[in-house]
Amino acid sequence: MKKKILKITILVVLIVLIGYLIHDNYYLITNKIEYLYVKYFEPDIRQTLKDNEYRKKENYEYVKINEDTTIKKQEDAKDAIYTFLDAGWKEYTFRCDPDYLSCVSDVKKMVENNTYLTDLSNFVHPFNTFNKINTTFTSTGKITLKKENRYTDEQIKKINKKIDEIYNKNYDPSKNVMENIKIFHDYIINNTKYDSNNTTGLSDVNSSTAYGVLFEGVGICSGYADTMSLFLEKMEVKNYRISSSTHVWNLVYVEGKWRHLDLTWDDPITNDGSDILSSEYFLIDFNTLKNKSDTEHKFDEKIYVEAK
Numbered sequence: 001m002k003k004k005i006l007k008i009t010i011l012v013v014l015i016v017l018i019g020y021l022i023h024d025n026y027y028l029i030t031n032k033i034e035y036l037y038v039k040y041f042e043p044d045i046r047q048t049l050k051d052n053e054y055r056k057k058e059n060y061e062y063v064k065i066n067e068d069t070t071i072k073k074q075e076d077a078k079d080a081i082y083t084f085l086d087a088g089w090k091e092y093t094f095r096c097d098p099d100y101l102s103c104v105s106d107v108k109k110m111v112e113n114n115t116y117l118t119d120l121s122n123f124v125h126p127f128n129t130f131n132k133i134n135t136t137f138t139s140t141g142k143i144t145l146k147k148e149n150r151y152t153d154e155q156i157k158k159i160n161k162k163i164d165e166i167y168n169k170n171y172d173p174s175k176n177v178m179e180n181i182k183i184f185h186d187y188i189i190n191n192t193k194y195d196s197n198n199t200t201g202l203s204d205v206n207s208s209t210a211y212g213v214l215f216e217g218v219g220i221c222s223g224y225a226d227t228m229s230l231f232l233e234k235m236e237v238k239n240y241r242i243s244s245s246t247h248v249w250n251l252v253y254v255e256g257k258w259r260h261l262d263l264t265w266d267d268p269i270t271n272d273g274s275d276i277l278s279s280e281y282f283l284i285d286f287n288t289l290k291n292k293s294d295t296e297h298k299f300d301e302k303i304y305v306e307a308k
Helices: 002-026 026-041 074-087 102-111 116-122 153-170 175-190 196-200 210-216 223-232 288-292
Strands: 091-096 131-136 142-149 237-241 247-256 257-261
Touching: 074 102, 074 116, 074 142, 074 257, 091 102, 102 116, 102 131, 102 142, 116 131, 131 175, 153 175, 153 210, 153 223, 175 223, 175 247, 210 223, 223 247, 257 288
Parallel strands: none
Antiparallel strands: 091 142, 131 142, 237 247, 247 257
């Protein structure tokens, strides 16, 4: 009888001790269970992803395509965001590997930094760029990206029609690639005025996009660069946009080399309002650009590696 009472007493004490241990370490225990579930038992993320026609699927030194929905390091997270933009997906979900402890905080820093996102966006087709990226996070480390497109479907439809009209009228198959690039370089400049009002925030036109350049005849650097990029894509010439802290222009791969192409600076503003067509920044190499006296073409060489 005494042995039975002793066994019961020991059992009760053990249950109480286990209860206290669970209570005091509840979050530690539940987090560990969640960790094991996510790592070993949770199925792969299932989602319907449809690439749009503007996906380039290019790998560069700074960004590479990564369609793995499990993010194991910061580089993976950066490439996942780039892939999401490049593919034109409306929504994309990936998850943090439990061993990547700073994953959520790293991604939050990325998506809250508009300059960082713009640098990633410069590598994709203009029609896959964004106005805003909304991000949601779950307790299990799932991250969902949703994009608000920079160009509307209606604008894209009209721009494509206009690009086709200009291209079919001006492209010369008897000329080489550089000569044809010069044709569209000149066309854009001859049909566009720089929107000086946009620098003060007073512009009421779409000068920051190709729509403003093609339909309103006005542009700022991003509008010039987007429009030139669309013609380069039409010619199937590898290219991306490149940014400094104050400026945007094109980087073009032609005749086996990466070259700089800046239509904004080739369309200078004059005191008397007269039009000038320059070719000072037409497909120049890095050393030539570097030796220019201006300060607006100083870019991050760790990001735009091909540009140097």
